[in-house]
Amino acid sequence: MNVFQLPVSQAAVAIRPPAGAEELLMLEAAASPAALAIALLGRLAHRADAGAIDWHEMSATDVDAALLHLRQVVFGDAIRAGVTCPGAQCRKPIDIGFGISSYLQHHAPRPPRGVEPAQEAGWMRLCGADVSFRLPSAGDQAAAALTGDPRRELIARCVRPAGIRAAALRRVENAMEAMAPNLARNLDARCPECGAAVQVYFDPRRFCLTELREHAAFIYEDTHLLAQHYHWPESDILALPRDRRIRYVEIVRAARSAA
Ligand SMILES: [Zn+2]
Incomplete structure (x- = not known):
């Protein structure tokens, strides 16, 4: 493992x-x-x-x-x-x-400057400003991707209060980038x-x-070949570790070309 x-x-x-x-x-x-x-x-x-x-x-x-x-x-x-x-x-x-x-x-995370933990778990706040934030999650990103303006949606979800000044937002984004660098x-x-x-x-x-x-491109051909040859159900073939599936496919191909 x-x-x-x-x-x-x-x-x-x-x-x-x-x-x-x-x-x-x-x-x-x-x-x-x-x-x-x-x-x-x-x-x-x-x-x-x-x-x-x-x-x-x-x-x-x-x-x-x-x-x-x-x-x-x-x-x-x-x-x-x-x-x-x-x-x-x-x-x-x-x-x-x-x-x-x-x-x-x-691109490992670094300690952020000018922020401290907020009261709510998972939230941080800017020192000396009434602004708090949390790191965007993959779920936030998936939901934001469905909107017309993903960045705006992420800010709405992860930064409080709404409509903070540009300078404060820059501090928030710098802290986020330090704590969770964009890869x-x-x-x-x-x-x-x-x-x-x-x-x-x-x-x-x-x-x-x-x-x-x-x-993954050959999964349909592999499944078809093994189902046809061994009569295994599709679900069993799809559960095989990939390396083993390919071994079986090679054996079937070799047997067929030898026949
Ligand atoms: Zn050149």
Whole structure:
């Protein structure tokens, strides 16, 4: 079992790779990335002491960190992305690579300045100002994604009172960023050919879900082949660990091509 610690809540979490049922979820769910991440982690990740986690309640940072750990379990630590040099005279392909563990370490939470715990559990307040806030959860993000103005919705849910001045809101957002850093951010690189500065936006949630979805592409063919050959019910095939399912598929294919 793969165990890791979430950066914000510090909860120790165990995670398993997706089986067929989760692969179908990724392919068929018509949900926002936030809602899909919550549904997926709800099935694959629990507390290391076996308790359940309500991923709606976890910070977006912890959800993204858990997705990155899931990605580490399935594909390994190294992320590589190919981009094209923006230099008009160059346009050469650039290879950008980094490790998940060092990325998470680099963007670990820091103690916020100028805030103190508020009376209500989970809430903080700005020192010397009548402003309190809590960290947006993944559930807040999923709900905000359904509105026309997600940022406004998050502020309405997580900052009190309503309509605070811009300077106070900046202090709140700085404190939130320190306590629960946004893991979606620009990566800076340089073109090895012409030296041009290159910025690539890395969104762990979209990146990991896309990669896992592509990885799931053969679930229908695999299920069809095993059901046809062994006459197992669909639910049994979807519950197989992915590696074992692929072993069976290879055995059936080999047997058929030998026949
Ligand atoms: Zn270049």
